[in-house]
Amino acid sequence: xxxxxxxxxxxxxxxxxxxxxxxxxxxxxxxxxxxxxxxxxxxxxxxxxxxxxxxxxxxxxxxxxxxxxxxxxxxxxxxxxxxxxxxxxxxxxxxxxxxxxxxxxxxxxxxxxxxxxxxxxxxxxxxxxxxxxxxxxxxxxxxxxxxxxxxxxxxxxxxxxxxxxxxxxxxxxxxxxxxxxxxxxxxxxxxxxxxxxxxxxxxxxxxxxxxxxxxxxxxxxxxxxxxxxxxxxxxxxxxxxxxxxxxxxxxxxxxxxxxxxxxxxxxxxxxxxxxxxxxxxxxxxxxxxxxx
Ligand SMILES: C[S@@+](CC[C@H](N)C(=O)[O-])C[C@H]1O[C@@H](n2cnc3c(N)ncnc32)[C@H](O)[C@@H]1O
Numbered sequence: 112x113x114x115x116x117x118x119x120x121x122x123x124x125x126x127x128x129x130x131x132x133x134x135x136x137x138x139x140x141x142x143x144x145x146x147x148x149x150x151x152x153x154x155x156x157x158x159x160x161x162x163x164x165x166x167x168x169x170x171x172x173x174x175x176x177x178x179x180x181x182x183x184x185x186x187x188x189x190x191x192x193x194x195x196x197x198x199x200x201x202x203x204x205x206x207x208x209x210x211x212x213x214x215x216x217x218x219x220x221x222x223x224x225x226x227x228x229x230x231x232x233x234x235x236x237x238x239x240x241x242x243x244x245x246x247x248x249x250x251x252x253x254x255x256x257x258x259x260x261x262x263x264x265x266x267x268x269x270x271x272x273x274x275x276x277x278x279x280x281x282x283x284x285x286x287x288x289x290x291x292x293x294x295x296x297x298x299x300x301x302x303x304x305x306x307x308x309x310x311x312x313x314x315x316x317x318x319x320x321x322x323x324x325x326x327x328x329x330x331x332x333x334x335x336x337x338x339x340x341x342x343x344x345x346x347x348x349x350x351x352x353x354x355x356x357x358x359x360x361x362x363x364x365x366x367x368x369x370x371x372x373x374x375x376x377x378x379x380x381x382x383x384x385x386x387x388x389x390x391x392x393x394x395x396x397x398x399x400x401x402x403x
Contacts, residue, residue, distance in 0.1 A: 151348040157234035160343060161203045164231070167339040168205070172271050173321075173396045178301045179206055179270070181391050181398060183213035186266050189297045189402075192216045194265035197291070199250065199284070200272020204232035204243065210268070211242055220260055222246040224359060226352040227343055249359070251280050256287045263293045270301045274369045278378070281370065285382035292403040298384065301391075301398045305371040317394045375399055 169175050186196060193216040198207045201221035211219055221243060223229050233245050248258035250273075267288050273281060288298055306314045334342070344353040370378065372395070379387045384401035391398040 151350070152230060152234050152352075153348075154234055156348055157231045160231050160346075160349075161205075161235045163334065163339060163342075164203050164228070165205055167334045167336060168202075168271070170333050171336055173393055175270075176209075178391060178396075178398055179209040180213075182206065182268055182270070182299050182301060183210045185299060185390065185400065186210060186217070186268070186297065187214045190265045194218075195220070195262075196266030196268060197222065197259070197264050197288070199267060199269040199288075200275065201232065202228045202272070204236055204245075206268060206270045207243060208236060208239070211239055218242045218244075220244045220246055220264070222248055222250075222255075222259070224249040226355040226359065227349055230349065230352045250276060250284055253283065255284075256291060259291070263296075264291050265293060265296050267292060267296070267298045268300070272302070273300055274302050275367055276369060277367055278370050278374065281375075282378045282381070285378050285384075289382040289384060289403055294403055296403040298379070298401045298403070299390075299398055300375070300401075303395050304375055304389075304397045304399060305395050307371055307373060321394070372397065372399070 172178075186194060190196075192214060194214070195218045196210065198204070198210075198219055198221040201207055201223045202225070204221045207219040207221040211217055219242065221232065222245075223232075224247065226247075229245060229247060236243060238244065244260055246258050246260070248255040273284070276284060292298065306317070308314075343349060344356065346353075372389070376387050376399070379399075379401045384403055386400075386402040388400050389397050390400045
């Protein structure tokens, strides 16, 4: 009897076309939330990986901690001491943790899609006494906001994450953020927001001087982005998360074609933000603020 025919039945079982089924399974697995007991990752290990992540990011992102200070103080200054804000592309939750330490009555919702970074953040920080909630969602998806705790937010922030989105994804994301913020709500995006493509000489100058400021390989200490990821993905205590990471982000992060500063301003205004200003800058490393 053929393996496709059930016992006691003459009707052959319908074979599904493999590619569709494979795609379905892939989608299910890639979108499935990471849940359940994880015996291998202890808080001590997660804290060590997180500290290593911050050292790697501090080397890579100009003035990262100074920008975190500015974001934390602006949120408190504009919104008052008690606010609830969203952290888009939170990674291990560094910015959310920083904001909560500076604003003791605030609450944060930290959102990301990377299972490795989320596992490290969740395991190391927990919910910080009920002030930090984690959300797992893909900002490229149309319905990512359905993964958020309900209600309106007072603020939203992001740090070095939105340049992973294309213009269409960013436009949709800004429209969603505008809908979820209350009137008067504040959005702060710290990222590399490029010069106008016609500013060829200024862009070239900026690249040259950033290159010059970077320590020579011989004098370099600490890990690069690629070295951190290689090490984390080969840690057996993170094996499950690493497998899911490879499914969700199958290609190493390469430059996504994303808007320049003027493009961000245009998209934010189109989404309904009334005031849009650069509030901190060192060349194209900037914080862009927008009031709903
Ligand atoms: C350079 S890391 C910055 C992480 C964190 N904001 C920080 O400053 O440490 C970029 C983050 O964006 C997240 N990210 C990229 N694409 C995403 C997407 N489509 N949905 C959700 N998060 C995304 C990555 O997983 C990663 O955590």
